[in-house]
Amino acid sequence: MDNCIRNSAWLYDLDSRDNLRDDLPFYLEFAMKYPGEILELGCGTGRVALFLASKGIDVTGIDLSEQMLDVFKNKLGNVDNNSNMGKINLIHGNMKDFSLDKKFSMIVAPFRAFQAITDSNDVLNSLMCIRKHLDDEGIFIVNVFNPSPIMDESWIYPEKTQWKRVDEQTGNYVVKKHWGDKIDTVNQIIYPHFAFEVTYTNGKTERIVDDLPMKYYYSNQLRKVILDSGMSIIDEYSWYDKSPLDGREIIFVCKRDGNAKFQE
Template sequence: MKSADVNHIYFDGRHYDSQHKRYIPDIPFWIRQARKYGEPILELACGTGRIAITLAEKGFQVTGIDISESMLSKAIKKSSLKKINVEWVKADMRDFSLRKKFSLIILPFNSVCHLLSLEDIEGCFSSARKHLKTGGRFIIDVFNPHLNTLLREPTKRYPHTTYVNPDGKEIVKVTQTNIYDDAAQINRIKLYYRIGHQKEKIEELNMRIFYPQEIDALVKYNGFIIERKIGNYDETIFKSGSPKQIIVCHR
């Protein structure tokens, strides 16, 4: 495994879950893709199993890989409480080997933005390609970058989210600043966690930004054929102003 430069915001799966409790708009989309393309399914960067567990609950055979121990241990706890069978593997999506092939490989919820360098992207796409069955699909879901957000005033704090502290009852307020490095195409975000009267906790989150023509080229020159490009979870065609870039491709 490569050096574990996992973003520290994934320090605690319980905080991730508390933060994303209400985030479900992509779930019906992934269920439809699972029904269409079949199993076994591999989710790259599966986190605490938000999507993987839901697909397994619908009866699909699912494997989830993630680099973060804490995120995976929360996933394991949740699936065993529900008596749902998911194969969890601690692995780096930039270079993995599972000795198994899949009908559907998914990279949801902007996790592709954790691939910061060209080497990272090539490693991930090549590993995905090796694990895809002939006729199988690889689906990447990432936001369509918004220049106004990237170029915001770097010293100004913007609201990010609020959620209930899993260790108590108080509300955690998260604000953020960002500096966009337009040479590396990395948005360097700082998240400021205000938990009750505790000292503010600061975490860094680096996100590689993918422009539409560029991600299409990366997918194509890493051995995939794009079958459809979707602009949102309702499966409308991708166009100028679409909030999402959802790429459905095959080998």
């Protein structure tokens, strides 16, 4: 089964960590610098796409999870009819292999989305698809977490609480927990799991679980596979304030390498 969020899609937007807020002005800045339509890989429930569209930018979003896209579509139904709103086109598809009849000024894979591709051949194929769909002067921005210097069995950890909050819209009390029970150090894949424990206003409780295996990269490894795909890296950061590498995140801004020899 391909990796995506299914069971807990309707709870995804309750997560308000800084990773899921601070990147929005970052992507907007680049969208203004490279005007045109944007392709978002792993668009999920529309966190990034809706923000950019609210600024008048056209966005195409691809996601493998029908459940996440259903949440996104429900949001679209509640968006006020605004002539300044950019057009949004949603596609149920897989970022590891896609073919669209257009090219984009910017392609983004925000917050861990790219790490859901765990097979190395699929990773390269995805990057080559991305390159194919970029305008000649377009950019691709990818964001992955920066792993610990040593990734081994010590990564495994028991279930613990990540956050808890009241859902203002429903009044439900939600606790998010997570744990990791396996790591593949050869293929660099971790196996985190997360659970949402929901207490409804009528007192009923429910535990919703999703699993999301993720490939992890060190910066030199991600750099190599990007170069192998026929793209070059023009900027690299560790946070959305453009801090230099060796921080919490690895953020690469990439362009097509005009010297690469690929048939398209």
